[in-house]
Amino acid sequence: MADKSVTANQRLTQIKDFLTMNKTATTIPWDPNCTKFPTRKELPSIPGAPAEAAWVWGDDDYLGRVNLLTPARVAAAAKEIRTGEIIPVNLPLDTPSQPAFDREIFKHEIKTLIDDLAYDDIYHLNTQSGTQWDGFRHFAHLSTGTFYNGTKGSDIKGPNANHKCSIHYLAEHGIAGRGVLLDYRGYAEKKGINYDPFDYYPISWEELYQCGKDQGIDIRPAVQGGDIKIGDMLFVRSGWKETYDKKSPEDRDKAALRHGSGKDGEDGLRYAGLSQEQKMLDWLHDSYFATVAGDSPTFEAWPTHESYYLHEYVLSLWGMPLGEMLDLEKLAQKCREKNRWFFFFSSAPANCLGGVGSHVNGNAIL
Known part of the structure; x- marks a missing residue:
């Protein structure tokens, strides 16, 4: 039957x-x-996969939603280029000077090949220490210990390590398409909403919707009557970079080195970001974004006050590269000046076999 x-x-x-x-x-x-494509509530059940897993692009797929960046969609996105202005979104490699989550500090060394004639660079870095893509090896579905498309920790490190979910798949495919910026920080300042990007502050779906409305954008998916197209790349400005620039070097380091849970009055890392709520999960899934990104070290409000992280859904269940600490200041300024919030975006992840993440190396082109 x-x-x-x-x-x-x-x-x-x-x-x-x-x-x-x-x-x-x-x-x-x-x-x-x-x-x-099916909504989050319509996702098919996949044998052996956690509930709500969208491992739907093939047994050996490690591109996830980047599959949506088809030649036709990239060509259509190129029509967003009107003035040709290039706006990089990459922080300097030594910013932040003290990375959060106990990550290594960037170090740069000049190697002399021939005095006064030839030199090389040597970088010592953690790819998660600055403007970054979280790849699919970065964060598992916690209750099952499973990364995107059935990848396990033993696939990533150990005697049986292989290239499942390696960042090089994204590098070989390439990331380019239509970007959309939601300048929540600008909207909040306009509406008198005061918050500290270096403290826990969940940005709800309703707030993002009103932010989009203020920008002249309906952030619902096109199939629901909105302006978001399949394969769009989402960028959300929370104001982290703006606040970082205003802090003294000592306060920057102190904020990055906070320890503890960050909950119930305990010290710890705390950042503004997208809220953990069902409407947000529905929207992030049903919009069929190819990638999502923000300007803070966490993208989502940190620490989560729910039983789950957005990282679990975005990375391990749905396969969307997740960007953090992008410099969205100039982009927000230009978009507001022109009253244009869609643009062409391209990114060149590192082609590292077995890599976990990568600096974004991204440009928005207006």
Whole structure:
């Protein structure tokens, strides 16, 4: 009986697609060129995968939502280039001077090849210490200890280590498409909403919706009548970089070295970011963003006050590269001046076999 129901639903979908000129993803592996995809509540159950896993692009897929950056979507995104202004979003490699989460400080050494004639660079760095993509090896679905598409810790490090979920897959494919900026910090200042980006402050979906509305954007997915297209890349400015620049070197280091849970009055790392709530999960999933990114060290409000992290859903369940500590200051200024919040964006992740993450090496082009 269940099989007949599935068949009937598939036929109904085919009829709807014919009438609407859509192409709905129904059979795994999904075709990235489809024009309609299941909502979070409609995700198919995948044997052996955690609930809500969208491991739908093939058994050996390690691109996740980057699959949505098809040639057709990239070509369409290029039409957002109007003035040709290039705006890098990369912090200097030594910023922040003291990375949070006990990460190593960036060190730069000049190596002399021939005095006065030839020199090399030597970098000592943690790819998570500055403007970064969190790759799919960075954060697991905690209750099952599973990374994207069934990858385990033993695949990442140890005698049986392999290249599952390696950052080089993103490098070989490339990241380019249409970006959208939600300048929540600018919106909050305009509306008199006061908060400290270096303290816990959850930005709710409703607040982001109102921020978008203030910018003239409906942040709902296009299938729901909004302006977000499949494969768009999300950028959210919380004001972390602006606040960092105003702090003294001593206060910057002190903030990065806070220890403890950060909850219930205990000292610890605390940052503003996207809230952990069901509406936010629905929106991040159903918009079918190719990537998501923010300007803080965590993207989501830190520490989570729920039983889960957005990182679990974004990285391990849905396969979306997650960017942190992007410099969105100049981009926000230019977007506001031009009243244009969509732009072309390109990024060149490091081609490192077995790598966990990468500096973004990204440019927005208006």
